[in-house]
Structure formats: C-alpha cells, structure tokens
Amino acid sequence: MSSPTQIETERLFLHAMLESSPDYLYFKDTEGRFLRINRALAAYFGLNDPAEAIGKTDFDFYPEAKAREQWQDELCIMQTGRPVTDKLERHVRPGGVVWLLSSKAVLCDREGRVVGTFGMSRDITGEKRAQQALQTVNADLLRSRGELVQALEELRSVQLQLVEAEKMKLVGRLAAGVAHEVKNPLAIITMGLEYLNSRTFEDPNIRTILSEIGSAVERADGVIRELLDFSAPKKLNLEPQEINRLIRHALVLVRGELGGHHIKLVEELDERLPPVRLDATKIEQVLVNLFTNAAYAMENGGTLTVRTSLRQVTGMGENINPNDNFRLGAHLVAVDVCDTGPGIPESMLGKIFEPFFTTKPTGQGTGLGLTVTKTIIDLHGGSIEIRNRPEGGACASVLFKAETD
Amino acid sequence: MNKILIIDDEAGFTRLMKLTLQQAGGYEVFEENDATRAMESVRRVRPDLILLDVVMPKMDGGDIAACIRKDSALAHIPIIFLSAIVSEKDPIPGGLIGGFPFLSKPVSLDALIACIRENLPDPE
Numbered sequence: 329m330s331s332p333t334q335i336e337t338e339r340l341f342l343h344a345m346l347e348s349s350p351d352y353l354y355f356k357d358t359e360g361r362f363l364r365i366n367r368a369l370a371a372y373f374g375l376n377d378p379a380e381a382i383g384k385t386d387f388d389f390y391p392e393a394k395a396r397e398q399w400q401d402e403l404c405i406m407q408t409g410r411p412v413t414d415k416l417e418r419h420v421r422p423g424g425v426v427w428l429l430s431s432k433a434v435l436c437d438r439e440g441r442v443v444g445t446f447g448m449s450r451d452i453t454g455e456k457r458a459q460q461a462l463q464t465v466n467a468d469l470l471r472s473r474g475e476l477v478q479a480l481e482e483l484r485s486v487q488l489q490l491v492e493a494e495k496m497k498l499v500g501r502l503a504a505g506v507a508h509e510v511k512n513p514l515a516i517i518t519m520g521l522e523y524l525n526s527r528t529f530e531d532p533n534i535r536t537i538l539s540e541i542g543s544a545v546e547r548a549d550g551v552i553r554e555l556l557d558f559s560a561p562k563k564l565n566l567e568p569q570e571i572n573r574l575i576r577h578a579l580v581l582v583r584g585e586l587g588g589h590h591i592k593l594v595e596e597l598d599e600r601l602p603p604v605r606l607d608a609t610k611i612e613q614v615l616v617n618l619f620t621n622a623a624y625a626m627e628n629g630g631t632l633t634v635r636t637s638l639r640q641v642t643g644m645g646e647n648i649n650p651n652d653n654f655r656l657g658a659h660l661v662a663v664d665v666c667d668t669g670p671g672i673p674e675s676m677l678g679k680i681f682e683p684f685f686t687t688k689p690t691g692q693g694t695g696l697g698l699t700v701t702k703t704i705i706d707l708h709g710g711s712i713e714i715r716n717r718p719e720g721g722a723c724a725s726v727l728f729k730a731e732t733d
Numbered sequence: 734m735n736k737i738l739i740i741d742d743e744a745g746f747t748r749l750m751k752l753t754l755q756q757a758g759g760y761e762v763f764e765e766n767d768a769t770r771a772m773e774s775v776r777r778v779r780p781d782l783i784l785l786d787v788v789m790p791k792m793d794g795g796d797i798a799a800c801i802r803k804d805s806a807l808a809h810i811p812i813i814f815l816s817a818i819v820s821e822k823d824p825i826p827g828g829l830i831g832g833f834p835f836l837s838k839p840v841s842l843d844a845l846i847a848c849i850r851e852n853l854p855d856p857e
Contacts, residue, residue: 519842526753
C-alpha cells in the first residue's frame with residue numbers, strides 16, 4: 329500500500345509530466361473518448377483548455393480517414409495488449425503537413441482489466457524537414473561532384489591536347505629547320521648526280537653506284553617530306569563527302585600494290601551512308617596508308633576487307649572508347665579495314681601511333697605513316713582504333729561523325 | 734645562247750648547277766652567292782632568266798625579286814624560285830610563290846629544264 333505522501337508525490341510527477349511535456353499525451357477510454365489530454369495536445373487541437381477535449385474522440389479533431397486509422401490501432405492494442413511504438417504519422421493540418429512519431433499502449437485498471445489506451449506523440453516535422461533538406465543538399469552535392477569530375481576530365485583532356493599541340497609545334501620547328509639544312513646538301517648531290525649521269529664511264533660499276541646514290545637521295549627526301557607532313561600545321565578543306573567514293577578512289581591508287589602481293593579485295597560498302605564533312609585529299613591519304621599497311625602485312629597474299637557502316641553511339645561498347653569525342657546518340661560513319669595477316673604483337677599495339685615506331689625493316693618505313701593517319705583523323709574529330717581480330721589478322725576501325733547530327 | 738643567272742648562297746649547289754645546265758641545256762650560266770651583290774650581278778649579266786634562292790643571309794629572295802620588278806630595265810626577266818624553304822607558308826612545289834614559279838630542292842634536272850623552257854621568253 330502506498331502512503332498518502334507517496335501517492336501525492338506520484339500525482340505531482342504525473343501532473344508535471346502531463347502539463348510540461350512538449351510531446352502530445354493522452355488517455356482514452358475503450359470507446360476512444362479522451363479521458364485526459366495534456367496542454368501540448370490541447371494546443372495542437374486548437375483548444376484553450378485540455379478539459380475541452382474530454383468525452384470527444386479523434387473524429388472531432390482529425391479527418392475521418394485519419395481518425396479511423398487511429399481507432400483501428402487502438403482496437404488492435406486493446407485486443408492484443410501489444411503496444412504500437414514509434415509509428416510515423418503524417419497529418420495534414422491547416423498550417424501544413426505535420427509529422428508525428430507516436431507510441432500507444434493499452435490502459436488497464438488495478439485488476440488488469442482493459443479500460444482504454446494511452447499514447448504519446450512527438451512532433452518531428454522539424455527533423456523531417458531537416459532530413460529532406462539534407463537529402464536535397466546531398467543530391468545536389470552528388471550532382472556537383474559528378475559535374476566536377478566531368479569538368480576535371482575535360483580539363484585533363486584539354487591539357488593533354490595543349491601539351492600535344494605544343495610538342496607538335498616544337499617538332500614542327502625542328503623538322504622545318506632540319507629539313508631546310510638537309511634539303512640543300514641533297515640538292516647538291518642531286519645536281520652532281522645529274523652531271524655525272526650525262527658523262528660516259530669506262531667502268532660499268534659507276535652507273536650502278538650512281539643509281540644507288542640517286543635512290544638514297546630520293547629516300548632521304550621522302551623521309552623529310554613525310555616528317556614535314558607529320559609536323560606541319562594542318563588546315564582542312566572540309567566538305568560533305570561520300571566516304572565510299574573516297575574509298576574507291578584510294579583503292580585505285582593501291583591496286584598495283586594489292587595485285588603485287590596477290591591480295592583478294594572484298595568490298596562491303598553500305599550504299600545508304602549519310603555524307604561526312606571531310607578533307608577529301610587528306611582522307612584519301614589516310615585510306616591509302618591503311619590499305620598499304622594491310623597489304624604490307626599480307627606479303628604472301630590474303631584478303632583485304634573494306635567495310636563501311638552506319639553506327640549510333642549508344643554507350644561505351646565495341647569500337648567506341650571513352651576517349652572518343654562522340655556524344656551519346658550521335659550517328660557515326662565507320663570504315664573497317666581488315667587484313668588476314670599475322671596481326672600485331674600485343675606488346676606493340678599500344679605504340680603503333682607513336683612517331684617513328686615501325687615494324688618495317690630499316691629504309692622501308694619512316695614510322696610516321698600511322699602517326700600522320702591518326703593526326704588527320706583527330707583533326708576531323710574522328711577516331712581510329714587498330715586491334716587484332718580473334719579469327720586472325722588486324723583490323724583498323726575509323727569513325728567519323730555523320731553529317732546528319 | 735640563253736643566259737641564266739643563279740642567285741644562291743650555296744656555292745656547291747650553284748657550281749654543280751652551272752656545270753649541269755651548261756652540259757645538258759646548252760645555257761650560259763652565271764653564279765652569284767652573295768645576296769647583297771645580286772642586283773649588281775643582274776645588271777651586269779642581263780640574264781634571260783634568273784634562278785633565285787629564297788632563304789639567304791642578309792637579303793632574301795623575295796626582296797631581290799621585288800627590286801628586279803621595280804627596275805624597269807630588268808622587270809621583264811623571268812624569275813624561278815628554287816629553294817629548300819620549308820615553313821608554314823610553304824607553297825606547293827611546282828606552284829607559285831608571289832606569282833613566280835617555285836621549285837623545291839632537291840629538284841631533278843628534267844623538272845628544272847622543263848620549268849626553264851616554259852619560262853624563257855620566246856626567241857625573237
């Protein structure tokens with residue numbers, strides 16, 4: 329038995345809790361009628377005095393659907409004796425949406441008989457709004473981070489291009505200087521040869537020697553011209569072109585080379601391709617280069633397949649790598665040049681576009697052909713990739729943006 | 734016999750060019766290796782055609798060509814630029830430079846003689 333003093337103390341505690349708590353507290357009978365509510369809940373209901381709520385139900389304060397939902401909870405609690413804890417409730421009030429975190433339990437008398445329910449709700453609208461704001465900020469931050477990463481990638485790419493451009497400028501100056509200094513002695517040798525060729529010699533070997541010197545001068549001059557071609561600033565004369573027409577013209581130029589190597593030519597040209605803005609002369613140079621390289625790879629004969637097709641950028645997949653400058657959805661005109669040669673050793677695949685890299689014997693290639701090819705394609709905003717085919721041989725794939733985009 | 738004046742600072746080149754052109758084309762060939770004395774040589778030799786280098790110390794071929802064109806007594810002389818010049822503004826070999834024909838060094842004798850014949854004034 330509690331003493332009157334203890335009972336008084338308990339009452340004091342309960343009173344303090346009810347009257348001073350910022351949370352909403354209530355007691356209800358088995359019919360859902362309020363027996364008691366605290367000041368905070370009275371204020372929430374818009375009442376001046378908590379006593380005004382006594383005998384009323386949730387149906388007097390909430391929309392019917394919400395009141396029904398609360399009543400269902402209370403019925404369940406009274407039937408099962410199990411409390412509802414930390415239920416998040418969304419209330420639409422005249423001032424806007426309010427979020428409550430509610431716990432409810434069964435109310436029993438001294439004999440353990442169910443006499444109603446009681447509950448407590450905490451207004452967490454502020455926290456909820458802060459959480460939503462945080463989520464928005466987080467999403468913004470994620471988006472900003474994505475944009476930053478993209479900007480950084482673009483900056484890196486521009487930086488690389490600038491470094492490359494500066495390097496090319498230096499190489500260009502060097503090449504021009506060297507070329508001028510080498511061309512003059514070559515001119516003297518050529519004139520000397522021309523003079524000697526007009527004379528007669530008793531020794532027949534002299535003619536052979538002069539011819540060898542002439543070939544060597546031609547080779548040296550060829551290297552210089554290729555070096556200048558590689559380093560000179562390129563100006564493009566862009567016009568809408570039918571790529572198939574340029575391919576057929578370039579194939580005519582290398583017909584002798586293909587025939588000499590007993591190479592079978594297979595043309596798989598898509599005739600419905602849209603035009604591409606190209607410098608015809610420079611792209612023919614590119615095509616001749618690719619065809620000649622393929623022919624060189626098939627010295628003992630083989631098949632050269634030249635294929636054109638229209639593709640669309642749907643993501644990073646086959647033949648479209650992250651370094652390409654094509655936007656998603658862009659239409660691309662693709663040219664594939666495939667040979668049936670031995671392919672390119674894996675260790676060399678990463679170097680094939682580097683200046684002065686060649687697999688040909690000394691004197692047969694400057695190692696600038698593919699570098700010039702890539703430079704020209706890059707200038708057109710296109711891309712080139714050379715890979716080994718699983719069935720054998722190598723395949724060069726060139727992509728250009730179609731005129732339609 | 735047509736007179737050809739070669740103005741080029743490469744003495745070895747002009748010497749061999751002289752020998753070759755005399756031998757092959759039957760021309761009377763004169764050399765000038767000092768660009769600053771080029772005008773003096775042109776006035777003295779009065780050539781039927783001038784082979785002119787572009788890049789030379791002290792004075793370039795362009796300046797010399799301009800001086801020749803300003804002199805009414807010499808303006809009619811055909812000029813062929815013959816140079817190892819390589820620059821951004823490079824003309825296409827076999828094309829024109831400032832309106833004059835241009836040949837790039839090294840040049841074959843056949844191409845050189847063809848260009849000379851094309852530019853020499855018709856014999857009166």
